[in-house]
Amino acid sequence: MESTVITDNKISMQAIISDFKQLTKVGLSLSVVFSSVAGYLLAIDVVNYFTLLLLAIGGFFMVGASNAFNQIIEKDTDLIMKRTQNRPLPTGRMSVNVALTIAILFTIFGLSILYSINAKTALFGAISIFLYTSVYTPLKSVTPLSVFVGAIPGAIPFMLGWVAATNQFGMEAGFLFMIQFFWQFPHFWAIGWLQHEEYQKAGFNMLPMGQKNKGAVKQIIFYTVIMILVSISPVLKLSGAFYIHPITAVIVALLGIYMLYFGVKLHKSEDNIDARKLMLSSVLYITVVQIVYVVDKFLH
Template identity: 80%
Template sequence: MNSTTVIENKASIKSFLSDLKQLTKVGLSLSVVFSSIAGYLLAVDRVNYTTLSLLAIGGFLMVGASNVFNQIIEKDTDALMKRTMNRPLPTGRMSVGFAFFIAISFTILGLAILYSINAKSALFGAISIFLYTCAYTPLKSVTPLTVFVGAFPGAIPFMLGWVAATDQFGIEAGFLFMIQFFWQFPHFWAIGWLQFEEYKKAGFSMLPMNRKDRGAIKQILFYTSIMILVSVAPVFKVTGAFYIYPLTAVIVVLLGFVMLYYAYQLYKTQDNKEARKLMLSSVLYITVVQIVYVVDKFLH
């Protein structure tokens, strides 16, 4: 084998791995795994590293599968948008058949791993893949309510960690679900605002009433406020075994106010720059809140 062949082989392997990374949306999948781990740590007194590893791998495969199914369904619309036109399927770098094989493999393996933790974890994993693939993705071109539908699978990971640790779905897991559920509205509507023209090309309805106006921002302000209230509820000890110190609640409120501030700035200016700040502050919010909850838990 000459050196040119070796270089070409290395380049093609690198290109394939890059395509696989895009297809499974590795960054997004890892952020979901982060949420699941945070949910697990909130539920346990002693960490079982085997369970934690299984949760991380199973969760990653579950989200990866959902993302691949999503890209198979949206292959033609992805080709219309600048942000997505260079993905492996619209460019033809990868076949739909091969992508489907990956999606099915990830689904079976991911759910089997979650089942090895407990049956409830596998059930919620299956519900998440089903809703994301069969409800959220097809509804994007039909109704703005797609964001509401998509918030259900999107809110499962944080809760999944608690279920994996306890084999229980009670008020604690319910609140973890609600925190991530309400967070998704400002987050995805900020993205919907930024990508409005692109989504329009693909025929996607991603803003309330599918209009880029102050009405949509009022909804963002409303759901951000609900998110903050749900996030601080554990300080009042109304959420079972899951509760937080007052100082933690103050940090959560301050982080929420950062989001509210950018949402209000967006209301005043209707400028994409403010929508981007809102989107970034929402990512900061969900990441830091989960970290702060876990730190708080281990200070109890």
């Protein structure tokens, strides 16, 4: 009897942890932390590990809060879509009050920790949570332009690391922001392409002009080209203290061309398989580019 109770407790504890991870989207939060850390490493000469730890934890809370608020607002539409109907709120495994408590605590912890680094870092963290929760999420059901708004909080983490390290928002942080900002469009729209029918059921318009057609892919290709140009532009030394070597620019350009290749393939085929490859190549792009930038910095 006792072993059954222990097993039940273990299962329910696992379920609670699993729900908590789903509510705060732990995987996504960790990728944001990775971006912030990369931005920090690009800005410093000597690593302050305590600041780096604060940035990682504060950034994690910041994104977790945004995701939790998002799922509270969208609990009814989440129930409609296959991809989201098993989340803790639509299924009723977690109450809105519990989720709201987590979201508020994460906001307070996240912003307090970022504030302990410097006030500017906390300010950008607050802007990120506000835009994602109060502007992007409600706009999703209104206009495809919501993706532009969503790209702002999505682009803040890379830049946040620089601001945390330097207490400055200047040319360099602006470039890091732009790289991740333009990257979001092909990335989001590839997901929007794959989930188009599901999103439509929930009343969301995520593709440009709301259409799953060649016009949408033309936009994807256009923003991918801009992303590549912005990503290699630090080689021209126009971006203040943030610059890259020509060889690094070539590596970044090749990664971008790899992504562009799937964009062009999608334009020809309009097939979900190519949209998936584009989405995966975009994840590869942003991860490897950030690593390559950091390696480049520590080599010169």
